Structures are given as C-alpha cells and as structure tokens.
Amino acid sequence: MIQPVMTLDTxxxxxxxxxMKTASAIREIAVGEVLEVLADDPQxxxxxxxxxxxxxxxxxxxxxxxxxxxLFVKKVK
Amino acid sequence: xxxxxxxxxxxxxxxxxxxxxxxxxxxGIEIQGLTFYTGFCVxxxxxxxxxxxxxxxxxxxxxxxxxxLDLPVEMIDIxxxxxxxxLTDPKYGYGKTVNPCIDCRIFMFRRARQxxxxxxxxxxxTGEVLGxxxxxxxxxPMNVIDRDAELDGLLLRPLSAKRLPPTVPEQxxxxxxxxxxxxxxxxxxKQMEMAEExxxxxxxxxxxxxxxxxxxxxxRRILDFFEYEGKENLTMDDVMLLKIGRHFRVKPDVKVVMxxxxxxxxxxxxxxxxRWRLETKDVTGPTTLVEGHPSxxxxxxxxxxxxxxxxxxxxPDTPVACHYEDTERILEPxxxxxxxLEAWRx
Numbered sequence: 001m002i003q004p005v006m007t008l009d010t011x012x013x014x015x016x017x018x019x020m021k022t023a024s025a026i027r028e029i030a031v032g033e034v035l036e037v038l039a040d041d042p043q044x045x046x047x048x049x050x051x052x053x054x055x056x057x058x059x060x061x062x063x064x065x066x067x068x069x070x071l072f073v074k075k076v077k
Numbered sequence: 078x079x080x081x082x083x084x085x086x087x088x089x090x091x092x093x094x095x096x097x098x099x100x101x102x103x104x105g106i107e108i109q110g111l112t113f114y115t116g117f118c119v120x121x122x123x124x125x126x127x128x129x130x131x132x133x134x135x136x137x138x139x140x141x142x143x144x145x146l147d148l149p150v151e152m153i154d155i156x157x158x159x160x161x162x163x164l165t166d167p168k169y170g171y172g173k174t175v176n177p178c179i180d181c182r183i184f185m186f187r188r189a190r191q192x193x194x195x196x197x198x199x200x201x202x203t204g205e206v207l208g209x210x211x212x213x214x215x216x217x218p219m220n221v222i223d224r225d226a227e228l229d230g231l232l233l234r235p236l237s238a239k240r241l242p243p244t245v246p247e248q249x250x251x252x253x254x255x256x257x258x259x260x261x262x263x264x265x266x267k268q269m270e271m272a273e274e275x276x277x278x279x280x281x282x283x284x285x286x287x288x289x290x291x292x293x294x295x296x297r298r299i300l301d302f303f304e305y306e307g308k309e310n311l312t313m314d315d316v317m318l319l320k321i322g323r324h325f326r327v328k329p330d331v332k333v334v335m336x337x338x339x340x341x342x343x344x345x346x347x348x349x350x351x352r353w354r355l356e357t358k359d360v361t362g363p364t365t366l367v368e369g370h371p372s373x374x375x376x377x378x379x380x381x382x383x384x385x386x387x388x389x390x391x392x393p394d395t396p397v398a399c400h401y402e403d404t405e406r407i408l409e410p411x412x413x414x415x416x417x418l419e420a421w422r423x
Binding site: 017023047049055 | 110137141144150152
C-alpha cells in the first residue's frame with residue numbers, strides 16, 4: 001500500500017497548472033517520500049508520466065475513478 | 078574532473094529547440110529545460126477546451142521532449158498582469174495582428190535569465206533560427222531583444238550560431254562553435270536531416286501559428302475588447318473567453334460568447350459567475366454567455382441566437398432557459414435576421 005506524505009488537490013484545474021503545482025509540491029517532500037495528486041483533467045494522464053520521466057521522479061501508480069484521478073509520485077532525487 | 082557547464086534551454090518541444098538541446102548535450106553540456114505557460118498557446122488551449130471524448134490526447138510537447146532527451150524541464154507560469162502589459166502596451170508594437178513578438182521575447186528572456194542565475198547555469202539557449210519568423214527572428218530584432226533583455230552575450234542560438242557573432246559560451250570555449258549550425262530561413266529540411274542524425278523521432282510538425290496572438294480572429298476580438306471595454310481592464314479570464322466559441326457584439330455594453338461544441342460549452346460553464354447563461358430547453362444547443370447589461374429585449378434576441386445555433390431538433394419557438402446567479406427565466410426567443418447576426422459577429 002502506497003503511503004503518501006502529502007496530498008495535492010488539483011480538482012478543477014487544467015493542465016499544465018496541475019503539473020506546475022506538482023513541481024512545487026515535490027520540492028516540499030524528502031527524497032523517497034510519495035506525493036499524491038488528485039486531478040480531474042484527463043490530460044494529466046499524458047503529462048504526469050512525461051514530467052516524471054524528464055525530471056527523474058517515479059510515477060508509482062495512477063488510479064482512475066470515473067472522471068477523477070489519483071496519481072502517486074515518488075521523489076527520487 | 079571539472080564540473081560540467083550548465084545551460085538553460087528554452088524548450089517548446091518543437092523540432093528546433095529539441096535539436097538545439099541535442100546538439101549541446103552532445104558537447105557535454107548539462108541542460109535544464111525551461112518552458113513558459115503564457116495562456117496564449119493554441120495547443121494548450123485546444124487541450125483544455127475541446128471535448129474530452131477525443132481519442133488521441135494532445136500532448137505537452139515540452140514535457141515529451143524532456144522525457145525523450147532525458148533532461149529535466151521546469152514549467153514557469155508567466156501569465157498574469159505583467160505579461161498582459163506586454164500585450165496591451167508593447168514598446169516595439171505589433172506584427173500583422175496583435176502579436177507583440179519582440180516585447181514578448183524580451184519578457185521571456187528576462188525571466189529565463191533570472192532563472193539561469195537562480196539555478197547557477199552559465200548560459201542559456203533557444204532553438205531560434207535566423208530568418209525563420211518575420212518579426213522576432215531577424216538579425217536586427219534579435220539584437221534589440223538581446224540588448225533589452227540584458228543577456229550580456231549569454232544567449233546561444235545553436236542552430237544559427239555560425240551566422241551570428243560569437244557569444245560568451247563560444248568565446249569562453251564552453252561550447253565548440255565549429256560543431257554548431259549555420260541554418261538560416263524557413264526551410265526545415267536541414268533540421269529534419271539533423272533529427273535523423275540525432276535519432277529524434279516522433280516530433281511535432283512545424284507549428285507556425287502556435288500562438289493566439291498571431292491569429293486574425295483572436296486579434297479582432299482583442300481589438301474589440303480594447304475598444305469597448307478598455308485595454309487596461311483586460312484579465313486572463315477575458316483572454317480565456319476571447320479564445321473560445323463564437324463572439325457577437327450586440328451593443329457597446331453587451332457581448333455574447335457561444336460554445337461551438339460540447340467541450341467549449343463545458344469550458345464556458347466555468348465562467349458563468351457574474352454573467353447570464355442561456356441554454357435551449359429540452360433540445361441540445363450551445364451554452365451562451367452574456368457579458369454586460371442586457372435588456373429584456375436583448376435577452377430575447379440572444380435567446381433567438383442560441384436557438385439559431387442549436388441542433389436540428391430545435392425550432393424557432395424552442396424555449397430558452399436564462400440563468401443569472403440563482404435565478405432562472407424561461408424566454409420565448411425573438412428571431413434574429415442573418416444580416417443582423419453578421420453585423421454583430423466579431
């Protein structure tokens with residue numbers, strides 16, 4: 001079971017704003033910790049994997065619940 | 078072993094900036110990608126406003142390029158009052174429409190220079206090609222941009238470097254000028270050959286008009302806003318609405334914005350507070366927002382316009398629901414002559 005240390009609520013926001021907020025939030029947690037991102041913009045399913053790949057973080061899981069999404073990002077560096 | 082030289086690359090995710098990054102990575106430069114969110118990107122807007130039923134999502138190309146090249150990408154939001162001042166009061170004027178490309182470049186490069194200093198990078202670069210764009214990518218405007226953005230010779234344009242005076246990174250030997258490009262003009266042939274050489278695949282086709290500010294329709298709407306509402310009153314919410322749907326100026330103080338498809342209708346619903354919202358009853362039709370202070374007659378005519386653009390199941394008498402804050406009124410629409418509609422169209 002993934003245990004996030006912080007949850008970022010981006011409901012109602014459209015990409016790239018959730019990605020920019022994720023970038024800010026990840027600076028506030030320690031390496032090895034997990035950030036949970038809540039979103040309802042389906043574009044995040046494209047953008048978050050690319051952002052994680054380019055910035056060297058790990059997207060551990062993405063849970064789709066209807067039109068809402070929970071993404072778990074592990075800070076790697 | 079000495080620390081690698083670090084550079085900030087302004088990355089749109091297009092072919093040119095991707096190749097520029099690849100060229101410098103080959104020279105051992107450590108690259109931090111940087112992309113700006115302005116609120117005027119056509120691709121970004123399409124990602125936001127079009128229907129969610131689309132089979133293939135539109136990608137954020139800068140993030141995709143970062144992932145492909147394995148380089149970090151920082152996204153900075155520059156939309157806001159300071160950036161809007163660039164649009165409303167450009168020192169160097171507009172291009173063909175309301176595109177203040179030179180002032181926009183200066184604004185972005187100043188912010189990039191600030192970011193470069195913040196992260197301790199030695200220089201910055203772009204994928205700009207000499208002579209590729211008519212306003213900001215000619216030699217003389219490039220000099221003006223570099224001077225006004227106070228770049229002090231720290232901006233490298235790798236694709237056209239051999240056609241431009243040597244910059245600090247070349248003079249200091251951080252990069253080998255001989256390995257840089259000498260591309261000039263609008264042809265993309267050379268870049269496509271280089272993409273093959275660098276193994277860059279699946280890149281977006283040349284965007285051209287990728288900024289709303291170069292779009293004629295958008296330009297007309299912005300100028301209408303300046304005339305009737307005052308450019309000093311422009312906000313990012315106004316900008317978002319100017320990019321979407323059909324627009325009609327019914328009276329000097331009454332403007333109509335109407336969605337053209339489901340995605341636009343949903344997008345417009347977010348901007349309902351403080352505006353009238355009209356929708357056809359029982360049959361599918363557009364979401365219509367009304368800005369300003371419409372009279373009862375205005376509303377009935379706008380109801381007529383809403384019916385006019387509703388689906389084939391609507392007839393001229395289809396009732397229209399008008400919402401304002403918590404109130405709802407059902408109106409019988411007044412038909413609007415096509416010639417009147419055309420005169421109102423912005």
